[in-house]
Amino acid sequence: MDVAAQMMERIEALGRISEEADCLSRPFASPAMRRANDLVESWMVQAGMSTKTDALGNLIGRFHGPHADSKILLLGSHLDTVRNAGKFDGPLGVVMAIACVEQIRCAKHALPFAIEVVAFADEEGARYQTAYLGSRALTGLLDEKDLALVDANGVTMAEAIKQFGGDPARLKSCRIAGENLLGYVEVHIEQGPVLEQKNLAVGVVTAIAGQTRATITFEGKAGHAGTTPMELRHDALCGAAEFILEAEQYARQHPGLVATVGQITADPNVSNVIPQRCRLTVDLRHQEDAMRERGCTDLDKFVMEIGRRRGLKAAWRMVQETASVPCSAELSVILREAARKHQPGVIDLPSGAGHDAAVMAKITPVAMLFVRCAGGVSHHPDEAVRNDDVRVALDVLTDFVLSLAARP
Amino acid sequence: MDVAAQMMERIEALGRISEEADCLSRPFASPAMRRANDLVESWMVQAGMSTKTDALGNLIGRFHGPHADSKILLLGSHLDTVRNAGKFDGPLGVVMAIACVEQIRCAKHALPFAIEVVAFADEEGARYQTAYLGSRALTGLLDEKDLALVDANGVTMAEAIKQFGGDPARLKSCRIAGENLLGYVEVHIEQGPVLEQKNLAVGVVTAIAGQTRATITFEGKAGHAGTTPMELRHDALCGAAEFILEAEQYARQHPGLVATVGQITADPNVSNVIPQRCRLTVDLRHQEDAMRERGCTDLDKFVMEIGRRRGLKAAWRMVQETASVPCSAELSVILREAARKHQPGVIDLPSGAGHDAAVMAKITPVAMLFVRCAGGVSHHPDEAVRNDDVRVALDVLTDFVLSLAARP
Numbered sequence: 001m002d003v004a005a006q007m008m009e010r011i012e013a014l015g016r017i018s019e020e021a022d023c024l025s026r027p028f029a030s031p032a033m034r035r036a037n038d039l040v041e042s043w044m045v046q047a048g049m050s051t052k053t054d055a056l057g058n059l060i061g062r063f064h065g066p067h068a069d070s071k072i073l074l075l076g077s078h079l080d081t082v083r084n085a086g087k088f089d090g091p092l093g094v095v096m097a098i099a100c101v102e103q104i105r106c107a108k109h110a111l112p113f114a115i116e117v118v119a120f121a122d123e124e125g126a127r128y129q130t131a132y133l134g135s136r137a138l139t140g141l142l143d144e145k146d147l148a149l150v151d152a153n154g155v156t157m158a159e160a161i162k163q164f165g166g167d168p169a170r171l172k173s174c175r176i177a178g179e180n181l182l183g184y185v186e187v188h189i190e191q192g193p194v195l196e197q198k199n200l201a202v203g204v205v206t207a208i209a210g211q212t213r214a215t216i217t218f219e220g221k222a223g224h225a226g227t228t229p230m231e232l233r234h235d236a237l238c239g240a241a242e243f244i245l246e247a248e249q250y251a252r253q254h255p256g257l258v259a260t261v262g263q264i265t266a267d268p269n270v271s272n273v274i275p276q277r278c279r280l281t282v283d284l285r286h287q288e289d290a291m292r293e294r295g296c297t298d299l300d301k302f303v304m305e306i307g308r309r310r311g312l313k314a315a316w317r318m319v320q321e322t323a324s325v326p327c328s329a330e331l332s333v334i335l336r337e338a339a340r341k342h343q344p345g346v347i348d349l350p351s352g353a354g355h356d357a358a359v360m361a362k363i364t365p366v367a368m369l370f371v372r373c374a375g376g377v378s379h380h381p382d383e384a385v386r387n388d389d390v391r392v393a394l395d396v397l398t399d400f401v402l403s404l405a406a407r408p
Numbered sequence: 409m410d411v412a413a414q415m416m417e418r419i420e421a422l423g424r425i426s427e428e429a430d431c432l433s434r435p436f437a438s439p440a441m442r443r444a445n446d447l448v449e450s451w452m453v454q455a456g457m458s459t460k461t462d463a464l465g466n467l468i469g470r471f472h473g474p475h476a477d478s479k480i481l482l483l484g485s486h487l488d489t490v491r492n493a494g495k496f497d498g499p500l501g502v503v504m505a506i507a508c509v510e511q512i513r514c515a516k517h518a519l520p521f522a523i524e525v526v527a528f529a530d531e532e533g534a535r536y537q538t539a540y541l542g543s544r545a546l547t548g549l550l551d552e553k554d555l556a557l558v559d560a561n562g563v564t565m566a567e568a569i570k571q572f573g574g575d576p577a578r579l580k581s582c583r584i585a586g587e588n589l590l591g592y593v594e595v596h597i598e599q600g601p602v603l604e605q606k607n608l609a610v611g612v613v614t615a616i617a618g619q620t621r622a623t624i625t626f627e628g629k630a631g632h633a634g635t636t637p638m639e640l641r642h643d644a645l646c647g648a649a650e651f652i653l654e655a656e657q658y659a660r661q662h663p664g665l666v667a668t669v670g671q672i673t674a675d676p677n678v679s680n681v682i683p684q685r686c687r688l689t690v691d692l693r694h695q696e697d698a699m700r701e702r703g704c705t706d707l708d709k710f711v712m713e714i715g716r717r718r719g720l721k722a723a724w725r726m727v728q729e730t731a732s733v734p735c736s737a738e739l740s741v742i743l744r745e746a747a748r749k750h751q752p753g754v755i756d757l758p759s760g761a762g763h764d765a766a767v768m769a770k771i772t773p774v775a776m777l778f779v780r781c782a783g784g785v786s787h788h789p790d791e792a793v794r795n796d797d798v799r800v801a802l803d804v805l806t807d808f809v810l811s812l813a814a815r816p
Contacts, residue, residue, distance in 0.1 A: 190635065191632050191635045192631075192632060192634075192635030192636050192637070193631075193636060193637075193640050194635075194637060194640075197640065209634060211634065213679060213680075223600075223601075223784060224599050224600060224760065224761060224784070224786060224787075225666065225668035225670055225691045225693070225760070226600075226617060226619065226666060226691070226693045226759075226760025226761045226762075227598065227599045227600030227602075227759070227760035227761050227784065227786075228600050228601060228666070228760070228784060229600070229601075229602060229666065230656065230659045230660045230665075230666060230667075231660070232601050232602075232605060232784075235656070235668075237652060237669055237670075237672060238652055238653065238656050238669075240649075240652075241648075241649035241650075241652035241653050242649075242653060244645060244646055244649035245646065245649050245650060245653070248638065248643070248646050251638045252638045252639070257638075258633065258634060258636070258637065258638060259638075260633035260643075260679075260680070260681075260682055261645055261646075261683075262633055262645075262674075262677070262678055262679040262680055262681050262682065262683060263674065263677050263678060263679045264645060264672060264674050264677070264683075265677075266670075266671065266672050269670070269671050269672070269673075270670055270671055271621060271668075271670045271671050271689035271691050272621075272668070272670055272691050273668075273670050274668055274670065275669075275670060275672075281679035283633045283634070283679055283680050285633070285634045351634075351635070352632060352633070352634025352635035352636070353632060353634045353635050354634075376631060376632070376635065376636060376640075378632060378635075379632070
């Protein structure tokens with residue numbers, strides 16, 4: 001069977017393994033994850049790998065190198081999903097890593113390093129509302145306090161790991177030593193529309209963008225919609241509207257910056273009363289932290305300016321800040337060269353979403369290859385990737401591994 | 409006792425008559441309304457009036473004219489309240505009408521007409537979500553189908569009227585003949601900040617503004633807040649923000665128009681997803697219907713323009729349209745003359761809120777006198793009116809009645 005078609009079949013097979021009958025939901029350490037791990041493990045074995053599952057539940061397949069202490073190249077992605085997920089986010093990278101090993105084995109390429117394919121047990125954080133459990137365990141960054149977190153059914157993370165067959169007391173054993181690693185390379189769907197727009201199958205990720213989440217509140221004065229003249233109003237929603245448009249325009253004027261007001265609530269929120277309070281969220285991302293930080297400063301100033309001008313109490317509250325994670329220039333050059341062989345051009349693009357690679361970067365150089373997805377849709381059953389693009393991605397990844405092997 | 413102080417005491421007394429222990433709530437046909445009617449009836453009797461309660465529950469006090477068939481001047485307002493109400497909205501007009509009659513009687517002025525003080529049983533519509541039951545019964549406009557409406561406890565309006573001591577089968581008997589009336593004059597708190605802004609105790613109402621309520625929806629495309637470049641977005645909330653600011657600016661540029669976006673909901677309304685749908689309400693009011701209608705047309709066009717420019721599905725749906733009710737020029741001239749005697753200047757202002765006068769205008773000329781209220785606050789326990797302003801309003805109303813009596 002054609003290798004791309006086989007990958008698609010495997011992704012379909014994983015897509016049928018769900019905790020819910022009518023949608024794809026495969027949370028961390030669930031019975032569905034157990035079945036997914038078992039299936040993926042069988043593919044790893046077919047591809048000539050030895051396998052193990054670590055104390056958290058990460059599945060790791062090893063394609064041995066020339067020596068027991070050969071350096072290791074990590075490939076992989078995650079097997080867990082959000083609720084009502086698409087089939088490709090995560091599984092694509094795992095299935096592709098296995099297919100890559102299979103191709104290298106079939107072609108009898110002798111590599112100077114080992115490959116380990118990691119199928120992370122949790123990236124989405126859907127079950128415990130805290131993400132990257134898998135890569136945090138692998139890098140030694142998982143906080144043991146997290147074991148006490150409970151899911152929606154009151155099951156602690158420690159219990160869930162035990163039920164899955166892991167060992168919450170031995171999480172430290174999951175840790176792998178960075179000094180033995182050549183790097184971590186992840187193939188993932190883009191989750192955005194840029195590659196589709198550029199008509200390219202794959203793109204090389206420059207960095208995983210840093211992110212700021214903040215909430216903004218405007219507080220004015222409620223008033224009767226019929227009896228309060230326009231010039232005497234202190235309308236919190238009008239202040240919010242100004243901010244929404246300014247955030248949009250500011251991001252448009254600063255290439256690479258994205259700013260999103262995703263959530264808005266007005267109070268009292270009835271049709272015949274002037275809004276007294278309005279609360280907004282803003283999400284800013286840029287691959288350069290300095291640009292994002294300047295964006296926050298400028299938009300914060302604008303919030304205050306709106307407040308002064310409109311007689312509103314205005315507040316900007318930081319909720320979360322995550323620094324940008326640059327991809328390895330060295331690995332990305334090789335990935336870019338490989339991509340150039342298989343499609344008319346190559347583009348570099350930042351990842352606006354977080355990935356296991358962002359955590360893995362704490363201990364080893366990382367690189368990522370994005371694959372075009374239909375309409376940029378992800379975290380939705382409509383997630384779709386073309387057969388041909390999967391084939392291109394596999395060729396690029398395999399070329400990348402061989403080029404890395406050929407390095408002096 | 410000083411007459412203004414007595415009025416304030418009476419308003420306080422009514423303010424203590426509530427269905428709820430911790431806030432003022434006096435819905436239509438409630439036990440609290442019964443106690444309020446009884447108390448007000450006793451004041452009417454003290455002021456020399458004969459009283460009756462009609463089949464709906466409206467309390468009417470008659471100060472007889474020279475003949476049994478003398479023309480009648482109606483004065484009054486309503487005794488019901490919204491939930492968690494202020495003390496002045498409604499009761500002020502009733503208490504003032506009684507005080508006016510008392511003053512005329514004490515001064516032994518002989519009037520060529522009778523005065524009837526109406527204490528309407530329902531203006532706010534808090535119990536049956538349909539307003540103006542009192543004035544609709546009086547003008548013959550109450551739809552008998554409304555008798556089947558049920559309140560929050562499942563009590564039909566017909567039952568409620570019966571329990572109150574009225575007669576739902578005889579609602580037609582409430583109707584009064586317009587041809588016997590000289591007009592209806594209502595004193596009411598402004599429920600807006602204009603008089604406070606102008607530093608005046610009272611103002612003469614030109615019209616009860618017409619109102620349009622519409623809902624606007626924008627539908628774009630959800631997308632990942634981190635991975636969707638600004639130029640590829642179809643953000644429904646950004647479209648909504650443009651509309652909010654345009655509605656505000658449009659109203660500012662068109663004197664007398666007020667436009668309020670009071671309600672907004674975004675979907676999915678999470679911080680890291682581009683808003684797919686946004687639903688807004690807009691409330692437009694103007695004392696000239698043509699101005700309001702042009703406003704609707706222009707803003708509707710703007711909604712469509714936003715939709716086209718941003719690639720959003722846009723819709724404007726009319727929810728309700730109420731025509732403006734002009735006050736009687738003839739009565740208002742007399743009211744204005746009277747006001748001029750008791751304060752430094754007079755201003756005319758439209759009423760942005762609805763009033764019993766708007767319904768009474770169907771059968772007789774109407775006029776309204778607004779009284780300054782603190783901060784324009786109404787429908788709230790903070791509702792407040794000054795003693796001195798109450799005295800001015802009473803003087804103006806009494807002068808008005810005497811001037812009307814002195815007309816050739």
